[in-house]
Amino acid sequence: MEQLMDISHVSYSYHTMQGETPALSNINFTVHKGDFLAIVGPSGCGKSTLLSLMAGLLEPEQGSVFLYGQKVSLKGSHTIGYMLQHDHLFEWRTVEKNVLLGLEIQNKLTSETKKSVLGLLKTYGLYKFKDARPSQLSGGMRQRAALIRTLALKPEILLLDEPFSALDYQTRLTVGDDIGAIIKKEGKTAILVTHDLSEAISLGTQIIVLSKRPATIKKIIPIHFPESISALERRNSPEFKDYFNKIWKELNEHE
Ligand code: ADP
Ligand code: MG
Secondary structure (H helix, E strand, C coil): CCEEEEEEEEEEEEEECCEEEEEEEEEEEEEECCCEEEEECCCCCCHHHHHHHHCCCCCCCEEEEEECCEECCCCCCCCEEEECCCCCCCCCCCHHHHHCHHHHHCCCCCHHHHHHHHHHHHHCCCHHHCCCCHHHCCHHHHHHHHHHHHHCCCCCEEEEECCCCCCCHHHHHHHHHHHHHHHHHCCCEEEEECCCHHHHHHHCCEEEEECCCCECEEEEEECCCCCCCCHHHHHCCHHHHHHHHHHHHHHHCCC
């Protein structure tokens, strides 16, 4: 499969008045088109830092992040979509105005791009809420709207930083599966940071297990399920528990 992103010997430390905090140490992996990589690791180990580096928001101290062979930067020509724990929908704008916001800011709002975004609202059941305010939507619908706003810019890669963790457990299950299905249907490449192993296994094509800070890669575990099965079917399959135990062991092994 086509190589999209290459993370090569990346290290990063934060420097503050209190001193130096090494966050990442010699991280190497490759993202191919269509991958759904899930990144798991202890709290505070450097997961969000890694996504910021992949987005070009931070520059590596050592090593490089390449997208299609070019170093990523905010000024680059490639589009990277970023979705966070809080959906950041604006209450003073309607759902339609929210999902068009990115295009508006980037001066890319044309009748054509608008039509394609309204198409996404239709496909994913939000069209009838296009004139509603975010507070009138359920938690799940809000995350759908946030995803559509991200997809509107046609990103080459989607970076998701614990996007479901603000939702209660029940909602998180359905929304996680739902968002995963949309990403798959749209043929997007995604990197999901999560502390929820079940979420990682139910959505991922590979799981990257990070050590505690400064994060190093402990293991990359490929996840094999038939293409056609849903996240829920994955959760109910016999292999699920084996993957869970394997990753759990990896995470809790003494370094
Ligand atoms: P995670 O997302 O895995 O919980 P982060 O990448 O957010 O971890 O943070 C990794 C480490 O870097 C933590 O110890 C955190 O306190 C520290 N850190 C994060 N952001 C900053 C910052 N802006 N300045 C200084 N230290 C930071
Ligand atoms: Mg984080």
